[in-house]
Amino acid sequence: MRLLIILTLGCAALAGMALRIYAEDDNEFKFEESEVEKKPFSIGGYVELFPSLYIADLKSALFRLKYYQNNPGSPYADAYLRLQPELTFEKGIFKAFARAYEAFGYSNRRWPFDLRLYEGYASLKPNQHVVIDAGKKTLKWGKGYAWNPVAFVDRPKNPDDPELAYEGYTVATADFIASFTGPLKTLSFTPVVVPVYKGINENFGGAGHWYFAGKLYLLFFDTDIDFLFFTGLENNYRLGIDVSRNITTNLEVHGEFAYLPGITKLSLGTTGMARKRKINAIAALGGIRYLTEIETTVIIEYYHNASGMSVSEMRSYYFLINEAYYTYRATLKELPFRAAEALTEGAYGRFTPMKNYLYLRVSQKEPFDILYFTPALTVMFNIDDLSFSLTPELLYTGVNNLELRFRYAFLWGGRNSEFGEKPADHRWDLRARYYF
Amino acid sequence: MKRLLMVFILLFFTAGYAGEEEPDRLLREIDRNLNPESYESYRKIINIEPDGRKKEYVLFSLKKGVDKLIALFLAPASDKGRSTLRLGDNMWLYVPNVGKPIRITSLQSVIGGVFNNADILALDYSAEYKVEKLEIKGGEYLLHLKARNRSVAYDRIRLRAEKQRKIPVRIDCLTEKNMLIKTLNFKNIKDFTGGIVRPSVIETVSPLYKGYRSIMIFSKIKKRSVGDEVFTLTFMPRVDSLR
Numbered sequence: 001m002r003l004l005i006i007l008t009l010g011c012a013a014l015a016g017m018a019l020r021i022y023a024e025d026d027n028e029f030k031f032e033e034s035e036v037e038k039k040p041f042s043i044g045g046y047v048e049l050f051p052s053l054y055i056a057d058l059k060s061a062l063f064r065l066k067y068y069q070n071n072p073g074s075p076y077a078d079a080y081l082r083l084q085p086e087l088t089f090e091k092g093i094f095k096a097f098a099r100a101y102e103a104f105g106y107s108n109r110r111w112p113f114d115l116r117l118y119e120g121y122a123s124l125k126p127n128q129h130v131v132i133d134a135g136k137k138t139l140k141w142g143k144g145y146a147w148n149p150v151a152f153v154d155r156p157k158n159p160d161d162p163e164l165a166y167e168g169y170t171v172a173t174a175d176f177i178a179s180f181t182g183p184l185k186t187l188s189f190t191p192v193v194v195p196v197y198k199g200i201n202e203n204f205g206g207a208g209h210w211y212f213a214g215k216l217y218l219l220f221f222d223t224d225i226d227f228l229f230f231t232g233l234e235n236n237y238r239l240g241i242d243v244s245r246n247i248t249t250n251l252e253v254h255g256e257f258a259y260l261p262g263i264t265k266l267s268l269g270t271t272g273m274a275r276k277r278k279i280n281a282i283a284a285l286g287g288i289r290y291l292t293e294i295e296t297t298v299i300i301e302y303y304h305n306a307s308g309m310s311v312s313e314m315r316s317y318y319f320l321i322n323e324a325y326y327t328y329r330a331t332l333k334e335l336p337f338r339a340a341e342a343l344t345e346g347a348y349g350r351f352t353p354m355k356n357y358l359y360l361r362v363s364q365k366e367p368f369d370i371l372y373f374t375p376a377l378t379v380m381f382n383i384d385d386l387s388f389s390l391t392p393e394l395l396y397t398g399v400n401n402l403e404l405r406f407r408y409a410f411l412w413g414g415r416n417s418e419f420g421e422k423p424a425d426h427r428w429d430l431r432a433r434y435y436f
Numbered sequence: 437m438k439r440l441l442m443v444f445i446l447l448f449f450t451a452g453y454a455g456e457e458e459p460d461r462l463l464r465e466i467d468r469n470l471n472p473e474s475y476e477s478y479r480k481i482i483n484i485e486p487d488g489r490k491k492e493y494v495l496f497s498l499k500k501g502v503d504k505l506i507a508l509f510l511a512p513a514s515d516k517g518r519s520t521l522r523l524g525d526n527m528w529l530y531v532p533n534v535g536k537p538i539r540i541t542s543l544q545s546v547i548g549g550v551f552n553n554a555d556i557l558a559l560d561y562s563a564e565y566k567v568e569k570l571e572i573k574g575g576e577y578l579l580h581l582k583a584r585n586r587s588v589a590y591d592r593i594r595l596r597a598e599k600q601r602k603i604p605v606r607i608d609c610l611t612e613k614n615m616l617i618k619t620l621n622f623k624n625i626k627d628f629t630g631g632i633v634r635p636s637v638i639e640t641v642s643p644l645y646k647g648y649r650s651i652m653i654f655s656k657i658k659k660r661s662v663g664d665e666v667f668t669l670t671f672m673p674r675v676d677s678l679r
Contacts, residue, residue, distance in 0.1 A: 032655075033656065035494060036510060044517075046513075129663070140534075140535035165532075165533045179664030185523060186670070217670060222526055244539055289539070291541050371483070371645075398485075400491060400492070401513045435516075
C-alpha cells in the first residue's frame with residue numbers, strides 16, 4: 001500500500017511535468033537574446049522516481065546478512081523518490097556551487113530517508129590560467145568508464161551505474177593551465193590538499209592529518225596523459241598514470257595503472273580468522289570504446305585489483321555470514337553478524353571486491369529510426385569465480401527534460417561466487433527522471 | 437627558342453598554380469564571411485520529428501584560430517552544463533554528472549538528430565577540405581570539396597555560394613562514392629553587427645533520417661579572442677565563466 005502511495009505520488013508529479021512540457025508555446029525559428037541572458041544565481045538538477053522489483057535468492061549470503069531480521073520474502077519491491085538539486089552563484093571571478101542528494105522511499109516495511117551534501121565549494125578564477133577551489137568536491141580522476149584505480153581522492157564509483165554523481169571529500173585544490181603549440185598542446189597541474197579532522201573527511205584516513213595529492217595532465221601527440229600521486233600518513237603514498245587516445249575516428253583506447261605500496265588489507269583466512277596485512281599492490285585498467293558505422297557503441301574494460309579478495313577469502317566471508325545466520329536462527333543472537341557487518345563496511349562491501357573483472361557495454365543509438373531511443377546491454381564478468389551480471393536496458397529521452405530508463409538485471413553464479421551470493425537473482429527497475 | 441620555351445613552361449606552371457590557389461582562396465573567403473576566425477556565438481539547435489515534435493538545445497560557443505572550438509550547453513535542463521571541445525581532430529564531451537571529459541568522435545551526435553558532432557563543432561571548411569573543382573552557375577559558385585584527411589566527417593562536400601556576397605546557400609555532404617548523407621540549407625541573412633552579415637538559420641535534412649529536420653539558429657556572433665587555456669580539458673567544466 002505504502003509502495004503504491006510512493007509510486008502514485010511520483011507518477012503524478014512526473015505526469016504534471018510532462019504535461020507542462022507539451023503545453024509549452026513553440027515557434028520554429030524563434031531565438032530571443034533573453035534566452036541566453038546570464039544570471040548570477042541559477043538552480044537546476046533533477047527529481048526521479050525509482051521503483052524496483054526483485055526475485056530474491058533466499059539462500060544467498062548477502063540476502064541473509066541484509067534481511068536476517070526482517071525477511072521480505074520473494075519477490076519483493078522498493079521505490080524511491082530522489083532529488084538532486086544544484087545551486088550556482090557566479091559573479092566576476094567568484095563562483096559557489098552546491099549539489100545535494102535527498103532520497104525518500106519505501107523498502108521492506110521501512111521508510112528510509114537519506115540527505116547529504118554531495119558537493120559544496122567556492123571557486124576563484126583570477127584568470128584563465130588559474131582556478132582555485134575549496135570545499136566539498138568530487139575530482140573524478142582517471143579515464144576508465146566502470147572503474148578508476150587512479151582516483152585516489154574519490155569514493156569508489158558504482159560500476160553498475162557509472163554515470164551517477166556521488167559524494168566528494170572536503171579539499172582545497174587548484175588548476176594551473178598552460179597551452180602550447182607543437183606536440184605538447186596542453187599542460188596542467190592540479191594539487192590537492194585533504195584535511196582530516198573530526199567532522200571533516202572522517203572516513204578518509206587518520207584524524208588530525210593532512211593528505212596531499214596531485215595530477216599533472218598533458219595533451220601530448222594527441223594523447224591525454226595524467227601522472228598522479230597521493231601521499232600522507234606514515235610514508236603512505238600512491239602513484240598512478242592514465243592515458244587515453246583516439247586511434248582512429250571511431251576507436252578510443254584508454255588505460256590506468258596505480259602502484260599502491262604498503263596498503264593495509266583486512267581479510268579472512270581459510271580458518272575464518274580475520275588477518276590484517278600490509279601489502280604492495282597494483283591496480284590497473286585497460287579499455288576501448290568503439291563506434292561502428294551503424295552507431296553501435298562498444299565499451300570493453302578489463303580491471304585488475306591486486307589488493308582485491310581471492311576466491312578463498314570470499315568463501316570464508318560467505319561462510320562467516322551463513323554461520324551467523326544459522327546461529328541467529330537457533331538462538332536469536334545477533335552478535336555473530338557484527339563481525340560480518342564490520343567486514344562488509346570495509347573492502348568486502350565494495351561494489352567489485354575481487355581481483356579481476358571484465359566489463360562490456362554495447363549500446364545502439366536510435367535503432368529502427370526511433371529518435372532518442374537507446375537500448376543497451378551491459379555485462380560484468382568476474383574472471384576469478386566465473387559469475388556475472390547481465391543487464392539489458394532501454395533508454396528514451398524524447399520528451400524534453402524527461403529521461404526514462406528501464407533495466408532488467410540477471411545475476412548468475414554458483415554458491416560462494418560474487419554474483420551468486422547477491423541478495424537477488426533478478427531485478428527490474430525503472431528510472432523516470434525529470435530535469436529542471 | 438630555348439628562352440621562349442622556358443617562358444612558356446614557366447607561364448604554364450604559374451597559370452596552373454594560380455588556377456589551383458584561387459578556389460582555395462575563395463573557400464577561405466566564404467569561411468570568413470560565415471564567421472570571424474576567432475569568435476563567440478549563441479546558437480539554438482531544434483530537432484524536429486516527422487510528427488512535429490521538437491527538442492531544442494541552446495549552445496554558447498567559442499572558436500579560436502583554425503582548429504580550436506569549445507561549446508557549452510545552456511538548455512535544455514537535462515543537458516545544461518555539458519561542454520564539448522574540439523582541438524583539430526580530437527573531440528571530447530564533458531558531462532557534469534560523469535565529471536570528466538570523455539573522447540568522442542566526429543560522426544557521433546551529442547544531441548541526436550541530423551546534426552552530428554562535426555556539424556556542431558564545425559571548423560573552417562578550408563581547414564578540413566580542399567577545392568577539387570570550381571564551377572560558376574548563374575549567380576552562384578559551386579565548389580566541389582574533398583576532405584584533406586580521413587578523420588574528417590564527410591569525404592566530399594558540394595558547396596553552393598552566392599557569387600556576389602560569397603555566402604553559402606546550400607551544402608551537400610557526401611560519402612567518398614558521392615552518396616548524399618545530408619543537406620544544409622543556409623537561410624535568413626542577418627546583420628550581426630561588427631561587419632558580420634551571414635545566414636542566421638541553417639536547416640538540415642538527410643535521406644538517412646526521412647521526415648526529420650534539424651535547424652540551427654544563430655542569435656549572436658561577435659569577434660572575440662580568448663587564451664588557448666580555454667581550449668583544454670581542465671577548463672571544460674568552467675566554460676560558463678566566460679559568458
